[in-house]
Amino acid sequence: MRIETIYRYPVKGLTAEAMEEVTLTPGETLPHDRRFALAQGDSPFDAAAPAWLPKRNFACLMVNARLALAHSAFDGRTGELAIRTPGAPPFLGDTRSPEGRAAIAAHLAAFMGEEARGTPRFVEAPGHSFSDVAKKVVSIIGLSSLHALEQATGTTLDPLRFRANVYVSGGSPWAEFDWIGREILLGQARLRIVKRIVRCPATEVNPATGERDAEPPRWLRQHFGHADLGVYAEVIAGGRIAAGDALQLHDDDAP
Template sequence: MRIETIYRYPVKGLTAEAMEEVLLTPGETLPEDRRFALAQGDSPFDPAAPAWLPKRNFACLMANARLALVHSAFDARSGNLLLRLPDQPPLLASTRSEEGRAAIAAALTAHLGEDARGTPRFLEAPGHSFSDVAKKVVSIIGLSSLHALEQAAGATLDPLRFRANVYVSGGSPWAEFDWIGQEIQLGQTRLRVIKRIVRCPATEVNPATGERDAMPPRWLRDHFGHVDLGVYAEVIEGGRIAVGDALEALAPTD
């Protein structure tokens, strides 16, 4: 199998950023992945004592399809976040200043409209990832599995609906499910696959239009008897991964 694309998502629910290569660190996500989030006003998240919370506490595509219409770009060196919102001038603000974070929160809150609850906060917490799961993981999708879903449903699905970090080609559909509990070699790195990814209504949202125009969870259930696509894996040996690198399932060591 071969890496076709690599993505990070600096702000939970916002734009995927393509990468040609990246260095992975044991026990960590991709650098900058889900580093920031817009916490809803009723979210109890405390940046001073960060703990994992379910996605409903944050602006996310599952509940807020309008987020797909926001185009963002994050510069890790400067800490600046660029937002392009419909019918608004571009906003460039610093994620490192209180003023900048407030400006980002205000712009996103205005865009969410009635979907915003209370007074949302744009947040980060050093060392914390606003992932959909409590562990720090890398998400991987086999494109053969996605193509099997497309064929069964008679629909074309943008892979970015599924917001994975790594998309790989080759292999048979659903082969990645056989890796649960095993290790894989990905480029220079070694990962342990820990669980399947359960798909939610976020995948119904077209990333180009913001419309809910597909039903991947229902199609998965109807055609395959489950609602899973892709796997989560923990990095256990760090190194570089790049587009074109191989993925190989390693033999069990027991």
Template sequence: MRIETIYRYPVKGLTAEAMEEVGLTPGATLPEDRRFALAQGDSAFNPDAPAWVPKRNFGCLMANARLALVHSAFDARTGELVLRIPGSAPVIASTRTDEGRAAIARALTAALGEEARGTPRFVEAPGHSFSDVAKKVVSIIGLSSLHALEQVAGMPLDPLRFRANVYVSGGKPWAEFDWIGREILLGQARLRVVKRIVRCPATEVNPLTAERDAQPPRWLREHFGHADLGIYAEVLEGGRIAVGDALEVTDPEG
């Protein structure tokens, strides 16, 4: 199998950023992946004592489809985040200052409109990932499985609906489900596959139009007997991964 695309998502619920290559570190996500989030005003998240809390505590596509219309770009070197929101002037602000984070929070709160709860905060916590799961993982989707879903859906599905880090070609549909508990080589890194990814209503949202114009979770259940697409894997040994690199299952099936 071959890596076709690699993405990070610096702000939970916002723009995917394509990468040609990236270094993986043991026990960590992709660098900058889900580093930031917009915490709703009633969120239980405490940046001073960060702990995993469910996605509804934050702005997220599952509940806030309109976030798909916000285009963001993060510069990890300078810490600047650029937001382009339809009908508003671009916002360029630092994620490293109180003033910059407040400006980002105001812009995203305005984008949420009536879906904002209380006074949302733009948050991060060193070493914390605002992933949908508590374990720090890399998400991988086999494009053969996505194509199988497209066939029963009768329509193309933008892979970015599923917000994975790595998309790979080759192999049979759903073959990745057989890797749970097994090790894989991804480029120069070694990972262990830990679980399947259960799909939620976020995948209903068209990443270009913000319309809920598809029903992947329902289609998966009706046609395949589950609501899963993709896998989570934890990094055991770090290394570089790049577009064009191979994915190989290293240990024999037990």
């Protein structure tokens, strides 16, 4: 199997950013992945004492399909976040200052309209990941599994619906489910597969249009008896990964 594409998602719920290569660090996510989030006004998230909270506490595609139309780009060197939303001029905010974070929150809240609860806050907490799970993980999808779902339903599904970090080709459908508890070599890094990814209504949203035009969770249950696609992995030994690199099980030589 081989890596086809790599993505990070600096702001929970916002745009995927493609990467040709990245260096993984033990116990960490991809650099800047899910680093920021828009906490809804009624969210108890405390940046001074960060703790994992369910995604409904934040702006997310599961609830806020409109976010798919907010195109963002994060510059990790300057801390600047660029956002483009339909009908509005380009916006540039500074994630490193209170004033900049407040401006980003106000811009996104205005775009969300009635879906913004109270006064949302643009938040980060050093060392904290706004992942859908409490562990710091890298998400991996086998494209063979996605193609099996497409064939079963007669549809074409943009892989970005599933917001994974790493998409790999080769292998048989659902092979990644057999890796739970095992270690893999991914490029120069070593990871342990810890959990299957249960799919939620966020995958119903077309990333190009913001419309709910598909039902992957229902289709997975209907055709395969589960609602899972992809796996979460923890980085055990760091190293560089890049498009074209191999993925193989660490405890044998299986391709």
